[in-house]
Amino acid sequence: MKHSTTNQRTRHGRGPARRIGRTLALVLPVVLVFSGTLAVTRVNWSGNSSHSVLTASEASSSDVSTRASSRAAQDVLRDKLLVELQEKNPGVALTHLQEAVHDRPSLAKHCVSIARALGRAAVRVYGPPRAQSFARPVCDTSFASGVAAQHT
Structure with a gap:
């Protein structure tokens, strides 16, 4: 073997x-x-040595309100432009959106969603035909697509 x-x-x-x-x-x-x-x-990220571990359930209401007040720039801009749309007209809001994106290029990735939100709000405030009259090529005509989406 x-x-x-x-x-x-x-x-x-x-x-x-x-x-x-x-x-x-x-x-x-x-x-x-x-x-x-x-x-x-x-890890104690807060720098406060008295509380080494903070869980979500231990967060105080003041901490939560502070975090809520420091919202993202695109959310603040969207809200500001929606108010402007109601107080003035969608044309002014679209112009300010274009200026904001030009001044802060980091907002460009949010431009489409903001313009669509403005289009939907314009339909609610002005109706479809009048809202469409304010359309302009801001953010690849997303305002117009927001108007169309709200209308259908």
């Missing part, structure tokens, strides 16, 4: 080391994500 000194392999050259490697490749990233998440929740 002849004995082989070479490594014993399973079918198609896949041995136990490969299976262990695959298992680690799948499990290790999950473990690292969870351990990193837990570590971040334990």
Whole structure:
């Protein structure tokens, strides 16, 4: 009887080391994500040494109102323009939207959604035909698509 000194392999050259490697490749990233998440929740980011861990249920109402008042710039702009649309007309609001995007290019990615919101609001305030008369090519004619979406 002849004995082989070479490594014993399973079918198609896949041995136990490969299976262990695959298992680690799948499990290790999950473990690292969870351990990193837990570590971040334990870090005192506030600088207040008296409360090292603050959970969402422990947040005071003043903290919540402070966070709510510091809203995103695009939300503040949208609300301002919607008020302007009602007080003046959609043309003025669209002009100010175009100026705001020109002055702050970071708002450009929100321009389409703001212009559509203005179009929908214009239909509610002025009706479809009159709202469409204010359309202009701001943010790829998103105002007009907002008017059309609200009308149908």
